[in-house]
Amino acid sequence: MSPEPKARIAARAAQELCPGEVVNLGIGIPNLIPEFLGPDSGVVLHTENGLLGVGPRPDDxxxxxxxxxxxxxxxxxxxxxxxxxxxxxxxMIRGGHVDVAVLGALEVSAAGDIANWAVPGKDVLGVGGAMDLVVGARRVIVTMTATSSRGQPKVVAECTYPLTAAGAADVVVTELCVFRLVDGELRLTELLDGATVDDVTAVTTAPFVVTLEESHVG
Incomplete structure (x- = not known):
């Protein structure tokens, strides 16, 4: 996959962040988000290894x-x-002092379940902080491509990979669209970069409700 869709996802996810929020960014696509936060964004970035107030990437x-x-x-x-x-x-994380966690995922279900830490049959380096973050943060944004490297849908009816947490996702941003979990319902609220509902349906096995009138369609 070329860097362009990943950057598109990160740029759209950055728009979800509000001034004054403490935000933890996960590995992968979330780490691109600082490139799309202006110097006056007011977003306070947190890293779980011990820094609150992360700045831009340094020059060499x-x-x-x-x-x-x-x-x-x-x-x-x-x-x-x-x-x-x-x-x-x-x-801080477990005490509810992180406003937003942005992280990647292998799968997200129609109920907002998140699987992002293990692939059966492959080596697991460690669970990391994902389980704490998705239950400790007040809002959880998942950033991921619509399909895996093998072309399999990642927004699914039910997760097949080991769960990180059940019902934890609030927003899912892919290169095609934005989904929101509202009252236990997966809603397609925005299309990105010329994508159509048919494009999204073709790569999504989860049932969803189209509510594009609730959000800007870009």
Whole structure:
């Protein structure tokens, strides 16, 4: 998959974030979101390995080996940033002090179940912080491509991979559209980059309701 759809997903997901929100960004597509947040966005980025107030990616000449995020990618710290240990960071997450978690997924079900930590038969490096984040954050945004590398739908009726959490997703952003979970119902609220409802239906096995009038269709 070319970088363009991933950037499109990240750019649209960035529009979901509001000034003053504390936001944790997961590995992969979520890590592209800072590129689409202006300097005056007011969004406060959190990394679970111990920094609140993450800044933009550093230039090659400004790398600090002591400043990395949970994906081990180099970061910067904004003025006034706070440093703390991982235990304190997870206390923030579990205590409901993170407003938004943005993360990738292998599958999301029609009920908002999320599977993103293990593929049966493949090595698992570790669960990571996803399970804590999706139940601790006040709002969960999933950013992922509409299909897997094998062309299999990722928005499905029921997850086949091990669950990270049940009913945790609030918003799902793919390169084709935006889904929202409202009152236990999966709603297609926005089409992206010229996609049609038929395009979305062709790569989605989950039942969904089309409510495009509720959102801008771009």
């Amino acid at each position: 000449g400004d790398l600090d080996p002591d400043l990395i995020d949970a994906a081990k990618q180099p970061i910067t710290a904004l003025p006034g940033a706070a440093y703390f240990d991982s235990a304190s960071s997870f206390a």
